[in-house]
Amino acid sequence: MEDTLELRLPGELLALFGQDRHSRTQAPAGREPQGTTPRGASGGEKPPGRPFPGEDLLDALAEWGVVATAVGSFQLVPVRIDRDLQLISSWMNDPAVAAFWELAGPESVTEHHLGGQLAGDGRSIPCLGVLDGVPRGYFEIYRADLDPLARHYPARPHDTGIHLLIGGVADRGRGLGTTLLRATADHVLDHRPHCARVVAEPDLRNTPSVAAFLSAGFRFSAEVDLPDKRAALMVRDRALSKVL
Template sequence: MPPTDESTDAGTARATRADRGPGPAVRASTGSDPGASTDCEDTLDLRLSEELIALFAGDTGSRDGTEEGAAYGIPAGFPEGAAYGIPADPPEGAPDGDDLLDRVGGWGPATTPAGVFHLVPVRAGRDLALVHRWMNDPAVAEFWELAGPETVVEEHLLRQLDGDGRSVPCLGVLDGTPMSYWEIYRADLDPLARHYPARPHDTGVHLLIGGVADRGRGLGSTLLRAVADQVLDKRPACARVVAEPDLRNTPSVSAFLSGGFRFSAEVDLPGKRAALMIRDRALRDLL
C-alpha cells in the first residue's frame, strides 16, 4: 500500500479522455475501495454529492487562472514551462472555478533554495511512463507498492484523475525538470480521517523523489516545506498539512521533520504503522 509521504529522501477502466493520448498516471495509503482487497487502498472510495462538494469547498473567493498554462501550475511564457514542454491548451476537465483543493494546478511557482518549483497536475498520456519508471525503483516500490507493468500505475492514477477531485496527482518540476511525484489530497475526506482527529480542510501530501541523484541531500525537506507553505497560502480554510510516512522509512520521517512538520502520533493504518506528521499554520514561522 503506497504511502502518503513516501521516499522523500529515501532512496508517489482504460483511459478515454483526450489528454491521455493513444497509449494505455498514488495511491494514498489509507483509503479503501469496498470492492478491492486491503492492499489496494485508495483515497477515492467514496463519491460525494454535488451538495457535499459545495459544502466542503466553501466560498474561498474568485481566482484568476486565466492565463493559458495556469491549469498546469506554470504561467504562460514562463521558461520552466517551455523546458518541460507544457502545451498551450489546458487539459480537458480542468476546473473552471473552486474545487476541493482550490485549483492546485493554478498555484504557480514556489521559489526555493533549490530552484523554482511547480506542482504540475499529471496527464496520463504525457506522464505515465515517467511515473511508472519511478514506481519501479526498488527504494520507492518498497513503500508505494506500485511496481509492475504500466497498467498498475495507470489504474492508480486514473482513480484520482476520474475521481471527484479530493486527490490530485502532480509532478514536481524543479527548474523545468520533472523530478518528483506528489499527491495533494483532502485528508479530512480520506479514510485517514478515521485514524486521527481530523479537522475540516486538513490537506495531506504524499511525495517521492524520482531520481537517485536527488535523494539523500535534503531536497525532500526543502520541497516539503515549500509545498506545505503553498497549501497554507493557497487554501485559507486549511489550518494543517498532514502526512503519514511509514515508521520504517526513517529518511522520510526525518525529511518531514526538517521540512517544518512536527511528529504528532503513531497510528495504525491498513498495511503499515505510520508517523502522523503535521505542519500547523499557527506554527509555520517557528518550525
C-alpha cells in the first residue's frame, strides 16, 4: 500500500507513543485539550515531539488572508471565545452536529473545548470559516503528525488535519461544505510549504461528510479504528491538488 511503504517515524512521532493521552478525534469532531508549554530555550535542544516555546506549528495561520471561491471570498479566522462562543455553542447543539461532535450542552462545554486548544502549544487552531464576511462554519486546523491520530496511521512530517462543521441548516446539502473543504485544503497547502498532505478522519457513519471530502479532491486511504469511532482516513495530496 502506498502510504505504508512511505512510512517515516521522526522523533516528533515517536514521542507520541509514550504519551498517555486519550484521543477524542471525531471527524468532523473535536480535539482533545492541548498540552502544557514544553521545556526548551533558544539555542537548546528541542525535546522530541515538542516545539520550542513560541514556535509556530501552523505557519502563521491568522495571516493567511482571503481566498477566492466559486461562492465568495473565504477566510479562516481564529476563534475568540468572547466573540464567538455563543455562535459555536449554538451550532454544537444542533442534533445533526451533536451526533458526531458530542459537544452539546451549556456554553461551558464548548468553552472548555475551545479553551483547551487556545491555551495549548498551537498544534490545533480553532477557526470560524467566514464567507463574504459571514461565519458559515467551524474549522479546526491541526498538526496531524503531532496529534494522537498519528498513532493510528502512517503519518508523515507536517501532515495537516481538518475538522469542520457547516453551521446553518440551510447551508447543508447544497455543496457548500465541499467548496469550503477544497478551499481550506488548498489554502493549507499554499501556506504550509513543508506540508505534502492534508488529512481528515470523518466517522464512517457520517456519509455526507465522507462524500463531501471525496468531492473536494480527497482520496479514501483506509479505514482506521480510533478510540471512539471507526473512521475513513481521507487524504488530499499536494501532488494531485491541481488535477483533483
